[in-house]
Amino acid sequence: MRGANALYEGHRLMLPGLKDRATATCRGCRYYVLILGREENKPACLATLDLYLTGERRVPGELQARDFIWLAGKEALVKAVEKVRPERQACGFYCPRE
Numbered sequence: 869m870r871g872a873n874a875l876y877e878g879h880r881l882m883l884p885g886l887k888d889r890a891t892a893t894c895r896g897c898r899y900y901v902l903i904l905g906r907e908e909n910k911p912a913c914l915a916t917l918d919l920y921l922t923g924e925r926r927v928p929g930e931l932q933a934r935d936f937i938w939l940a941g942k943e944a945l946v947k948a949v950e951k952v953r954p955e956r957q958a959c960g961f962y963c964p965r966e
């Protein structure tokens with residue numbers, strides 16, 4: 869039914885703040901943190917850990933891989949690294965850096 873209305877596509881409702889969120893990428897997110905490993909450094913999403921997502925602990929500028937593993941384990945580290953999308957659109961947990 870939506871396709872039948874030619875005017876529908878031209879009238880999109882954009883809520884305040886939604887445009888910033890829609891154009892944002894992980895790079896601008898406060899949860900985007902560099903994880904320092906022994907051989908390489910990789911960005912990861914700290915929103916995967918409740919500790920940081922709830923604000924219980926301050927989000928650091930960078931984090932040692934051994935500290936992340938100590939906090940949440942290796943599987944969580946892999947998940948956090950895989951979740952980051954530096955060039956693609958940010959997810960629903962996006963929070964701009966202050």
Ligand code: SF4
Nearest residue numbers: 894897913915958959
């Ligand atoms: S995946 Fe979401 S919460 Fe994590 S760094 Fe990217 S935008 Fe932020």
